[in-house]
Amino acid sequence: MEQVEKIWTEHYPKEVPKSLKYEEKTMQEFLKETASKMPEKKALHFLGKEMTFDELYEQALKFANFLKEKGFKKGDTASIMLPNCPQSVIGYFGVFLAGGVVVQTNPLYMERELEHQLVDSSATFILCLDLLYPKVMNVKGKTKIEHIIVTSIKDYLPFPKNLIYPYIQKKQHGIVVTIEEDSNTHKLKSILKNYEAHELSIEVSPDEIALLQYTGGTTGLSKGVMLTHNNLTSVTTMCHHWLYKNNDKENIVLGILPFFHVYGLSTVLNFSALYGAKMILLPKFDAGDALKAIDKHKPTVFPGAPTIFIALLNHPKIKDYDLTSIQACISGSAPLPLEVQEQFEKVSGGRLVEGYGLTETSAVALANTVWEKRKLGSIGIPFPDTDGIIFSMETGEPAKVNEIGEIAIKGPQVTQGYWNRPEENEASFKDGWFLTGDLGYVDEEGFFYIVDRKKDMIIAGGYNIYPREIEEVLYENSKILEAVAAGVPDAYRGETVKAYIVLKEGEECTEEELDAFCRKHLAAYKVPRIYEFRDELPKTAVGKILRRALVDEEKEKQKKVN
Structure with missing residues (x-):
């Protein structure tokens, strides 16, 4: 069975149009x-x-x-x-x-x-x-x-x-x-x-660049994603319609997600400006402070990431706070565990669904419907006016249903490209489709799933981390001969950064030394949490370090533990 064009619109609630009207405003x-x-x-x-x-x-x-x-x-x-x-x-x-x-x-x-x-x-x-x-x-x-x-x-x-x-x-x-x-x-x-x-x-003009939102690059250097006013306002309009039950209410949005991340910017700040919602701003995430804010200020909309919901659920005093004002939560940045979804819905009475997007799609492109059909493990279905497709890794053509390939997106929220990066733009777009670098598939009903990442990006606690950047810092340490960074499974952060190190002959170094060294040069969330010293690293015949082999090795260890 071939992938059907926009089959997912059959699952739209009757209140959500297949195509929306967008105001041409900045x-x-x-x-x-x-x-x-x-x-x-x-x-x-x-x-x-x-x-x-x-x-x-x-x-x-x-x-x-x-x-x-x-x-x-x-x-x-x-x-x-x-x-x-x-x-x-x-x-x-x-x-x-x-x-x-x-x-x-x-x-x-x-x-x-x-x-x-x-x-x-x-x-x-x-x-x-x-x-x-x-x-x-x-x-x-x-x-x-x-x-x-x-x-x-x-x-x-x-x-x-x-x-x-x-x-x-x-x-x-x-x-x-x-x-x-x-x-x-x-x-x-x-x-x-x-x-x-x-x-x-x-x-x-609404089609002029409003925002340069920097994201990691596969080369280790972050690159500026050019987002226009139209990009920003269109995705906010989509979110507004997706939350149709809240349209006629006094919306209060919990602003835990940072505005320097496009997810927080679109779902909190821009949403507030366009629709007159009140923002409850928290300068940093602290589970206790967040619970107090929810109890006191009664937010109705709560965009978040799995790590945030996990931290709230694990807070020892969660039962002391009233979370029942929350009506809708969209979780992004990392996979949402079923038990987290079920537990948070139980304590809040609201709905928590998983969505998917990238900086290049102004935050959100797909999501499970909030009050209707949703599927466990799925990132949902494309928003109105948004197309999703899977390109076969073998043929480069549209993949068949349930065939794994690269997820590509097209829609009014998709970036014009990268700032001063013509080569990246050439590699990231195909016939008008933005190539996400994520591998996934679409089922018979049009629901999308992610299975892996084509690129080596690590997502830890909702942050995008690129191994090359960490490795470049590690190689600045004079004691290190070889280094590779990889994402390994972590119950709280989704993934965490692990560094595999081969020291130069005769050198000695501790985890504490490397941690202190990395903290001088990297933001805290990028610093490896685990270091493993080895005599050698797995390599290809031409000497390229096999990061994937190390990741697979960690997954096997996890299976044995579980």
Whole structure:
């Protein structure tokens, strides 16, 4: 039986159209419209302090006016290096209102990672947390950064938390950073105090680039995925219709997923701007804090990852909190275990379904229906106006039903391509289809399944990690002769990073030494959790290290243990 075109639409709820109507507007136009329609509606809640959509739009305009005065032009790129907080939302829309392109930057990045992203994106402005200011200054001279805008978590804390925070910061991080303003260093607090919220007449087309969202590269260097305003608004429109039972309700979205990850950006921040939902922002994930937030603020929509749901279920005091406000959860970034799905639905009374997407698809492309048919182990069916196909690994043609091949996607949420990467673009697209690099199959009813990854990417705790990047760091250690990194099964993170090491003759090294070495050069989530020292590594006849053989070896060990 041949794969049938769009057979999956038979499983759409009657409330979800097969094709949607998309408004030709930019992200900033949607925010302006929302602020105009519901100015007093709460846009966000952050650790006790709230902000209306009118206030958010006004502060974003002030930031945009600052950018323009400092020479920021339409099409320029600006980096935002913040956790989930009001400033990250203000900066995001401020850059859009100034006609610019946002570069979301992970606050966990080490200097070498930060330098690469800033250089590659040609960012001229960066908005960062005060704790990250020294790191930014250390790489500034190697980049095109002209202006650094600094903010502190305490700037948006209510009294008396704002007075207490510096002491907490010093206790947690050992430092309190003092910022001296000059012609190139600015405090966001001063900008919002001194600039007017003038409307700017900068025309931006919805098909222009809005976001450079960096993802790992198979070569070890991250690459910028170009996402347009249309990409971002179309996927948000799809999510809105998929959650059709919530359309006429007061939606409150739990913002645990970080905005520097496209999943959190699309399902929390952009969703809020387009549909006037209130965001509950948490700057970092802590299971206890998350449970308190759910109990107190009653979110209705909860985008998350399996590790988040697992941590909440395993919290010793989960029974002390009321989670019944939650109506819909879409889990992404890693496979969702059945027992996690069933347990979380039991304690919340809501629905938790698995979805699938990539940075290149603006976060989501497929998902199980929330209130209708779903299949265990399946990543679901394509969203409205989204096509999915399996290309045979043998013939390169469309595969038959249940035949394993490479998953490819086509739809209005799919990227235009990679920033300054013509070779990558050539390899990643085929006749208009984006090749995901994931291997899977589609069944007789049009439900898709993932079985493996064509690329060597590791997904640990929802983060995409590329082995080559870790290996390059390990090879900088003078004691190491050979090194390979691989993802191995982990009950909590889905996968975790393991490094296999061959030392040079006569050298000695411990796991502790390598851990300390890696932490100097890699974000914490990329650092190997396990090290194994070997006399030699498996190789092909031409000397290429067989990473897959090591992964298979680990799987066999797991089988014996279980």
